Amino acid sequence: MNPAQTVVDPRVRAELNLAASWYIAFPTSQLATRPRPLMLFGRPLVAWRDRSGHAVLMPRQCPHMGASLAGGTVVDGQLQCRFHHWRFDGTGSCVEAPGTDRIPTRAHLRRYHTIERYGYVWVWYGSEEPMFPLPELPALGADRPGYRRFRLADSTGATVRRILENTYDPDHLVALHGLEVAGPCGLRMLADPQETHEHGPPIDPTAWLGAELTWPSYTGRLGRITRRLGTNAEEFTLRVDGWPAGQRISYYADGILQYRLLLATTPIAPNRTIQHITAAVATTGPRWRDLRNYLVNRLEITFASNQDLPIFDTIEPGDRHGIYLERDRGVLRFRKYYQEWVDRVADHA
Numbered sequence: 525m526n527p528a529q530t531v532v533d534p535r536v537r538a539e540l541n542l543a544a545s546w547y548i549a550f551p552t553s554q555l556a557t558r559p560r561p562l563m564l565f566g567r568p569l570v571a572w573r574d575r576s577g578h579a580v581l582m583p584r585q586c587p588h589m590g591a592s593l594a595g596g597t598v599v600d601g602q603l604q605c606r607f608h609h610w611r612f613d614g615t616g617s618c619v620e621a622p623g624t625d626r627i628p629t630r631a632h633l634r635r636y637h638t639i640e641r642y643g644y645v646w647v648w649y650g651s652e653e654p655m656f657p658l659p660e661l662p663a664l665g666a667d668r669p670g671y672r673r674f675r676l677a678d679s680t681g682a683t684v685r686r687i688l689e690n691t692y693d694p695d696h697l698v699a700l701h702g703l704e705v706a707g708p709c710g711l712r713m714l715a716d717p718q719e720t721h722e723h724g725p726p727i728d729p730t731a732w733l734g735a736e737l738t739w740p741s742y743t744g745r746l747g748r749i750t751r752r753l754g755t756n757a758e759e760f761t762l763r764v765d766g767w768p769a770g771q772r773i774s775y776y777a778d779g780i781l782q783y784r785l786l787l788a789t790t791p792i793a794p795n796r797t798i799q800h801i802t803a804a805v806a807t808t809g810p811r812w813r814d815l816r817n818y819l820v821n822r823l824e825i826t827f828a829s830n831q832d833l834p835i836f837d838t839i840e841p842g843d844r845h846g847i848y849l850e851r852d853r854g855v856l857r858f859r860k861y862y863q864e865w866v867d868r869v870a871d872h873a
């Protein structure tokens with residue numbers, strides 16, 4: 525069968541510069557019984573739930589005469605177009621076309637692979653079948669004790685790559701985020717997925733990239749505040765690993781876990797991306813200390829994100845600018861890895 529494809533402008537595709545990967549389509553709470561229109565990968569899509577409750581994501585335009593399927597209704601677990609009542613099942617196949625018993629073979633919509641996890645509908649982009657399983661971060665499981673969780677979602681005029689390469693840029697922690705620390709921030713690229721085993725099941729080694737960032741105790745005003753709050757330490761460590769379109773991050777103070785965090789992305793259109801953060805702050809008791817740690821970490825993460833995103837918005841699209849220092853090697857390493865997964869995207873994806 526030759527599925528009806530959404531035609532993608534090659535310029536849009538080049539500007540999106542997407543890696544073959546797992547992305548967040550939208551939070552699960554945004555998909556109820558009615559079909560939901562959305563823009564994703566620079567394309568108009570429609571999301572709905574089929575007979576088994578599975579989240580289906582497919583091109584929005586009906587292959588008959590192009591009406592929006594987001595205006596249709598779900599009937600018996602199938603999506604019915606409002607215009608002439610053609611019906612599509614959860615695989616994207618047209619299963620009914622009133623007026624004929626010979627449904628055209630091309631009346632088949634390409635369906636994206638989706639998985640629901642941690643309160644999001646995730647979608648695979650880049651090939652018919654996913655090239656690696658969706659990475660997990662068990663600390664985010666609703667049934668997992670020992671954590672308090674929160675989420676952030678922010679729209680930015682940046683690409684997926686820009687959002688994710690930022691984690692591999694230790695120097696901006698001091699400059700942009702104003703970390704006053706007693707010495708330089710260090711970056712060490714990790715060689716083995718086992719070094720991030722604390723995050724959960726290992727990510728497929730072919731899709732994995734990891735690093736460790738460290739910095740010494742806070743000084744100056746930040747040092748005074750954190751000492752008073754009891755949150756300063758001798759050494760802070762950020763251990764990150766990820767797949768091309770997302771990252772798992774753990775943050776430690778003197779080796780004691782503070783939080784685990786998932787950073788993931790929704791590419792809507794060129795230079796329009798949603799950055800998703802979902803964090804699980806560790807609780808160890810007593811209650812007042814847990815609440816303090818939760819509030820401090822939530823504030824820090826939100827504040828840092830509010831400093832990063834406006835900067836991303838000022839960066840000119842494309843790679844025209846680039847005079848790099850040795851200390852930018854983490855960003856350049858991430859870009860190389862990301863590009864390898866852009867190059868794996870199938871022509872028809």
Ligand code: FES
Pocket residue numbers: 586587588589590591605606607608609610
């Ligand atoms: S346009 Fe959808 S059924 Fe005719």
Ligand SMILES: [Fe+2]
Pocket residue numbers: 690696701828832
């Ligand atoms: Fe940052």
